[in-house]
Amino acid sequence: GAVVSQHPSRVICKSGTSVKIECRSLDFQATTMFWYRQFPKKSLMLMATSNEGSKATYEQGVEKDKFLINHASLTLSTLTVTSAHPEDSSFYICSARQGTGGFQPQHFGDGTRLSIL
Amino acid sequence: AQSVTQLDSHVSVSEGTPVLLRCNYSSSYSPSLFWYVQHPNKGLQLLLKYTSAATLVKGINGFEAEFKKSETSFHLTKPSAHMSDAAEYFCVVSDNQGGATNKLIFGTGTLLAVQP
Numbered sequence: 001g002a003v004v005s006q007h008p009s010r011v012i013c014k015s016g017t018s019v020k021i022e023c024r025s026l027d028f029q030a031t032t033m034f035w036y037r038q039f040p041k042k043s044l045m046l047m048a049t050s051n052e053g054s055k056a057t058y059e060q061g062v063e064k065d066k067f068l069i070n071h072a073s074l075t076l077s078t079l080t081v082t083s084a085h086p087e088d089s090s091f092y093i094c095s096a097r098q099g100t101g102g103f104q105p106q107h108f109g110d111g112t113r114l115s116i117l
Numbered sequence: 118a119q120s121v122t123q124l125d126s127h128v129s130v131s132e133g134t135p136v137l138l139r140c141n142y143s144s145s146y147s148p149s150l151f152w153y154v155q156h157p158n159k160g161l162q163l164l165l166k167y168t169s170a171a172t173l174v175k176g177i178n179g180f181e182a183e184f185k186k187s188e189t190s191f192h193l194t195k196p197s198a199h200m201s202d203a204a205e206y207f208c209v210v211s212d213n214q215g216g217a218t219n220k221l222i223f224g225t226g227t228l229l230a231v232q233p
Contacts, residue, residue, distance in 0.1 A: 043223045103149040103168035108160035
């Protein structure tokens, strides 16, 4: 149980393109979803937290107009990297959690490797 | 404020020998603690969690961890390493402040290498 599907797994595109990444909880309803960015050989950096039906909460330093997050249902959240540039190349990982308690674990997708040429 | 320190960035063991990955935490609240594993180019998989029940927590794939409040530690162990255990391991504490988000705070990770 607690499977999170992230799609696509890999994207290569030209500079200036917008890229959408989907995160789905397959067998549970995710009250909260999280988006992380991971640089090579580094830990995960939280970008934003999204609750179904409300606006995402962005971490300090993350541009909300650059990284658009939509959490339209209890099983789907999307991250759109708008007008992507080479510096946006990274590994993006989503996670989903049932409920809001900190004792409940987050379940992670397999990540999306984004490469901007 | 809460934080997690993973004392070793790299650990190398031989197959069949015990594994010890060290983690110390700092928390102003009763913490929830997790260990996650990440294989190359993959997301994170939950190994085990501590949420104020039994202090010795058993997880998947033969891993376990013991919560020691007096030492503020939550070390991950496995009696016998397998080649498939080679991966990056993250110790994580939850920001249990009762707010809506309860963010995860990640350690810097320990890369486990298993030698044949």
